[in-house]
Amino acid sequence: MKKIILAEDHKVIRDGLKMLLESTGEYQIIFTAGNGQEVLDALDQGCQADLIVSDIGMPVVDGITMVRIIKEKGFNVPVLFVSMFEDESHLYQAMSGGAVGFLTKSVNSNELFFALSKVFSGERYVCSCLSIKLVDKMIEKSLPVAIGIQGSEFSSREIEILELIGQGLTNSEIADKLFISRRTVEGHRQNLIDKTGAKNTAVLMRFAYTKGILS
Template sequence: MSEVHILLVEDHLVVRNGMKLLLEAQPNFSVVADVNNGSEALEMLKDGLKPDIVLTDLNMKEFDGMLLIEQVSSEFPDIKVIVLSMMDCEQHVSKSFENGAKGYLVKNVAADELVFCINHVAKGGRYLCEELSMNYVQKSIDRNHYTPNLLDPQALELTSRELEILELLGEGLTNLEISKKLFLSKRTVEGHRQNLIDKTGSKNTPALIKFAVLNGLLR
């Protein structure tokens, strides 16, 4: 297996030293440099350092990892960036890949998965750690299995006209637009809308729409 040269970017010295020891214990890994922040990493790259992989944290006080990903992807496209972070929210993961990262790991990842990720990315692949991948899969399963609580409009004493107006409100139409579409006065539409709010116990129109979706009155 060919040697993989790694630039390690981590602002916590103890964590950085531990990561360095773990990585260098692998027969085909070589940590060519370890630095405190993204600015130091870029300086080394501009001075001619040519790692295969930049393994970086995101949350650093000076020149954070997200900016580093963007700069490396733009200025050194042959170098692949892998994120190793405590941040597990979808926004950070998506933004990292959008900026050019090739891998994303959370810091509680097992050593063998870290090694696999680095080797996989070094060969040209992309990788999202198992924990985050399964979280996304579970969310997808939950969404697919979600079924709203179906309410009978008659139980709320909703009239056919009120249901018609509710559907148009759900489509984003204003009172004036609904009045023109149904050939009603604006005041009449406002009256029906208020009846809908009162009958469903909603505070306002957005709350009414949310109630209608959750209870199967709108799709």
């Protein structure tokens, strides 16, 4: 049975989490705390736990400060945050500070238990809703700088070539289909990349679909 320290300043939430975790028969809550300082005091007094499940926004000592002090003191106990904060800033602070996982309080029990299994397997875990936000942000960053460009700024021939590129045709196949030279196709493709600021054809196509130029 895994021993857990539970830190949460709202008693109703703390008691609810305690009941939920212990109902599985796999976890034992050996200590509950209302702030990070109480956790640090317990560790200083020799409390041995396999994991700390903690909120971030707590009085006296908040969760992020707590996890940093835990690392500084050399306590070998991982910290999984379950927080009301759903922004990237708190996620980055928590993970860079030494936390092994980050969940928002909107997760269901299935994801909570899945996160616990990952953490106890030595992995790190970020809840799905935040992971999706991070992936979406990465996609946005990969889009061309000239994001304001609209389909009307492409010639009809360029849009025609975009559609054929989207169908997976090569430059030679596009040339044969449109009865133009391969060099002309290459020129149009390069013009499209130059107009959008795309780094490559893959980003160009993502841009075309995102902006509704292609459907």
